[in-house]
Amino acid sequence: MTEVNLQDIGERARAASRELARAEPARINEALGLIADALVQRGRAIGEANTKDVDRARESGLGDHIVDRLLLDEGRLTGVADGVRAVAGLTSPVGQAIESRVLPNGMRLARRRVPLGVIGVIYESRPNVTADISALCLKSGNAVILRGGKESIETNKALAGVIRDCLKDSGLPKDAVQLIESTDRSVVDGMLQMRDYIDLLIPRGGAELVMRVAKEATMPAITGGIGVCHTYVDSAADLDMATSITRNAKVQRPSVCNALDTVLVHSAVARAFLPQMAASMAAEGVQLRCDSRSLSIIGENGSDLISRAEPEDFGQEFLALVASVKVVDSLDEALAHIATYGSGHSEAIVTGDYAAATRFTDEVDAAAVFVNVSTRLNDGGVFGLGAEVAISTNKMHARGPMGLTELTSYKWVGLGSGQIRES
C-alpha cells in the first residue's frame, strides 16, 4: 500500500488546470493527437501491463465477464486511440459565448464558457475509461484526477504514463492528468472529501458506487448510470411498433442503463399486445416476470422464460435479458407507477393519441421522455453531442447525456468605458 498525499495531488491538479485554461486549443489538439499515436506505438508495453492485470484476475478467480472487461488487446487499443482522435476533432466549447449583448448603459456583456477546473473520476474495471475520460477532460480544458479499479491498475498506470508523456511533449502540464496509483479503499474516502480541489466528481461504475458518491461526496457529483426504464404501451398504440420498440429497448444492449426494465400495458390492448410481445421477446431469450393480469394473458406456456413477478421486480434495473410486465387500466395508473418506480432516467410511451403523448411528456419527471421510440436512444452519440461523458439523472447543472459542454461552467465578462452604478 502506497501512502497517497491527496492534498499534493489536488494542488498539482489545480495548478495544471490554471495552465490548461490558458492553453491554445491547437496545443491541446496536438497533445490529443500525440496521445492517440502513442497509444498505438506503445501498444506492446501497454499490452504487457494489461496481461499482468488479466493474469492476476484469472488467478484470483474473477469471472470471464470481468476478465473480458479488463482486456485491452491491440484491436481495442486501436479503438481507444480512434476515440481520442475523434475527441480532438470536436469543437471545444471553451470560450464560446452563451449570450452576448450591449446593455442600456453601453457595457458589453457576454457569458463565456470556461472549464470547470478539476474533474475527479472514480471508475471500476474497464481501463479504456482512463484514456476516454482524459481526452474529454483535456479537450474541455479541465485537469483530471483518476482513481481506477484495482483490477486494472497496471494497465491504468501504463495508459496514464503514455498520456502524461505526451502532455509534456506538447508543452502542457503533465499533472493535467493524474492517476492515483494506490488501490487502497481509503483513497475513495479521501477523494470524496476533496471539495477544495475537485470541482466535479464523476462516478463511473455500478449502482453501489454511484449511490455512495451521491451520499458522501462533499463536492458536486454526477448521479447517473442507474436507469429503471419503463415503456408504456397505451390503448392507442400501434401494436407492431410497440413490439419492435420494446424488443429493441430490451435486447439491443441489455447491460446498459437505458435498456428497458418494465413494460406497462393498457388493459384495453393487453390481450392483443402481450402474446405478440411475449413471442418476440422469447425469440431473443428474454425472461418476462409478469403481474397476475399479464400472466393470465401470456400464460406460462410451459416456457421457462415466463414467470410470476415478485414485488421487487418492479423498480429494479435488470441489466440482463429480463423484463417485468404489468397491466394498467389508465394512463394515470401508468404515470403513477413510473413516478413511484422510475429512476428518472429514460421513459417512453407508445401511442397514437395526441393527448396521451402530451400528458406523458409533460408529466413524467425524467432526464429523457420519449414518444414512439426506444429508450435506447437516450445517448450522447444519438443526440448529436459528439461524445458522452455520462448520462446524468441530476436536475442541477446537466441532465441526461453530458457532452463536452457539460464539463464547462461560464463566467460573465463585462467590457465597459467607465460605467458605474447609479441606483
Next chain:
Amino acid sequence: MTEVNLQDIGERARAASRELARAEPARINEALGLIADALVQRGRAIGEANTKDVDRARESGLGDHIVDRLLLDEGRLTGVADGVRAVAGLTSPVGQAIESRVLPNGMRLARRRVPLGVIGVIYESRPNVTADISALCLKSGNAVILRGGKESIETNKALAGVIRDCLKDSGLPKDAVQLIESTDRSVVDGMLQMRDYIDLLIPRGGAELVMRVAKEATMPAITGGIGVCHTYVDSAADLDMATSITRNAKVQRPSVCNALDTVLVHSAVARAFLPQMAASMAAEGVQLRCDSRSLSIIGENGSDLISRAEPEDFGQEFLALVASVKVVDSLDEALAHIATYGSGHSEAIVTGDYAAATRFTDEVDAAAVFVNVSTRLNDGGVFGLGAEVAISTNKMHARGPMGLTELTSYKWVGLGSGQIRES
C-alpha cells in the same frame, strides 16, 4: 417550541410541486396578482404582526440596524407587492425549448425547461424575502419551503398566510409555499438533510450561514453572497475613470456583496493615482487601510480615515465604508493577489491596454470579470435578467446573477414514429 415534521412538509411540497408543474402559466400569474393585491389589502394585519416582531426586537436590545431590517411598514409593503407584480409580468422560462432539432433518424428532439421541483430557502431577518422568493419560485413552477429568522417570525407567518390563501383562491396547491413556523435551530439541521425533498437549497444571509450550508447540505446548494472584490488600477489606466469607478464600487452601496473591498494599483501610476483616490474616498468618509507602499504615498495626513493595513485586511469582505489598498509591480502580481484573496465573485481592471484587459478577463476565475466598470454592476437587474434570486459563486449549474431561468432544469423530449437503436 413546536415539534416540526419535516418529512410531512417535504412530502406536501413534493406533491404541490407536481401539481404546480402542470398548472397553466395564466393561473400562476393570476395567483401572483392576487398575492400582490392581498399584501396591500391585508396590510393592517401584516403590520400588526410586524409590530410584534419589531417590539420584541427592541425589547431584547437588538441594534437599530437589525430593527430597521425587520420593519415592514406600509411603504415597504407596497414595494414588496410591486415586486410580486413585476415577477408576474416576466416571461416564464418553463416550457421553453433550449434547443430543438430533427435527428438523422427522424426523431424530433428538444431540451425543454422544467421547474427544479422544490426549493428550500433559509434566510435571516428581512421578512420581504418571504414574499420575494415565493413569487420567484411560483413563477418558475417550483414549490418552496421557507425557513426565516426567528426575529421576523410573526411577520413571516402573516405573509405566508396571505400567500397560501391566494394560492387556494386561484385553485393552486397552498402547500406550494410552506413556512416552517418553528424557530428552533434544529430545524436548520433537519433541512440540510432533506435531500429527498429539496432539490436546491438557497441560503440568504451572512457568511456564516452560507458557509454552513455549503459544508453541510446534503442536496445541491447555492453558495453566494460572499464577495471579496478587487479593482486593479493598471499602469495604463485612465486615472480619472479609475477614481470614479473605485469610488462608485465602494460607496454606492457598501453593505452588499459586489461592493469593492481592495484596490490594487500598479506602482507606475501609484503616485499619480493614490492621492486622487484617497481624496475622493475621504470625501465619502471611506476608511483606507494601506500597505506600506501605498501608505508612504497617501501619507497619514493626520486623517483618522487612513491607517496601516493588517494582514487580515486583505481577503476580507468589509460590507462598510472601508477598503484596503496595495501597490503591485505588475499585472501578474495583481492576478496572483486576486487568485489568493478573491472569493470568485466580482473582479475589475481599469486599463486602456488591450493585452492587460484580455489577460485579466481570461485569467481571473470569478463569476463576473469586468474591464473599466464598477463591480457594483454584477447584478441580475443590471444584466437584464428581470429578477435576481441570488448571486452564485458556484461553478456548477448557475454562476453569477441567478434569475428565473436558473431555478429551472430541463428534460430531453424525443418524439418519434417507431425509431429504434441499430448500433
